[in-house]
Amino acid sequence: MSSLSTPAIPDIVIGRLPLYLRALTRLRQEGKLVTSSHELGRRLDISSAQIRKDLSHFGGFGKQGTGYQIEFLIERLQAVLQVNQEWMVAVIGAGNLGSAISHYRGFQDRGFRIAHLFDISPDKVGQRIGAFVVLPVSEMRETIRKDDIKIAMLAVPAEHAQTVADQLVEAGVKAILNYAPININVPGTIQIQYIDPVTHLQHMTYYL
Amino acid sequence: MSSLSTPAIPDIVIGRLPLYLRALTRLRQEGKLVTSSHELGRRLDISSAQIRKDLSHFGGFGKQGTGYQIEFLIERLQAVLQVNQEWMVAVIGAGNLGSAISHYRGFQDRGFRIAHLFDISPDKVGQRIGAFVVLPVSEMRETIRKDDIKIAMLAVPAEHAQTVADQLVEAGVKAILNYAPININVPGTIQIQYIDPVTHLQHMTYYL
């Protein structure tokens, strides 16, 4: 993940950048032009020193005495995260969750466009969901290859998640967002992240 | 979060317990009776030492030379996380996401039961979604109070998230899982966690 000349930036730092970007976009929407590490920190409940240090990994984005130009910082963070382009995403699973994902408007303006929706069930295939006609999983590999899709969201039942993930990797997908509540094994070159609301709820109940 | 006699267990440790619990439940389902920190670590991509150290915070759950009794460890982790009981949860927002959440069967057997689904729109109120009749937000406070609901999932548009969160806190909710892509301010006594798929996608695109 690094070379000798450019030490890797900690993954935990990368993980915060999307939060900064989200907050900055919000500030811009509120009509603000400039912000500070303190203001951002207050909103995100992160220390201002943390924010300054994180941003400093990528160069001096701010001005002493002034703060950060919101528009400029948004552009730089988008560039760092490579979301100054539009990524095509495949969704696998056209159940309630896959359907909700496919209807969600929030991907578009943050760097992602859902390109296809796949399902294995003959009942679902051919059905219209949002702007998509559900495609059969049997065509998944070919379609993903053809369109050079690098990102997939997995919204299938847990018992199918590993099999589908294997097929996705085989088809050339490099990043998987897995909504199934199960750990998936993928090669080290493949990015994987998980969304499981129950783990968040269980984390919180510890403190109740 | 701690007393002098019982030092607090790091939050990052608590956050991993639900992952252990999920993996253990899976192992049990596969018919296994016993596991080891190595097997768990392999599945979760976490070092075995990490798992042993995490578990050791709560007492000696394993046997040297043998490993961990899966059933026993599941019970202990459920007790630690307080999910050996059923928590009632309120869902706010009956759009595509709130609807998908309300249909999802995966909460039930992991400690959570959706009790009510609220929405502000007169079009939605009274409509049947899954097992629920959508209730008006105007009745939210009273209903949450009456049923003593402590946990809520927020699936409303970003611009309404703060207002609804304030009302939830006012109604006595102590933990909020926020699906809206915006940071919410709540008192320090209230647990809050976020689910925003786009932040995960943006995290991964950095490495692509």
Add this chain to the structure above:
DNA sequence: AACTGTGAAGTTTTTCACAGCC
């Protein structure tokens, strides 16, 4: 006066490595 960028210090988290037990 307000704010960034950053070495240094401090704290937290992870890994090591091994004694002790089955």
Add this chain to the structure above:
DNA sequence: GGCTGTGAAAAACTTCACAGTT
């Protein structure tokens, strides 16, 4: 031989605090 539980060591991460700039 295989495994846990755990002090000690190492690594990673966060905060401090201040020089330097606007």
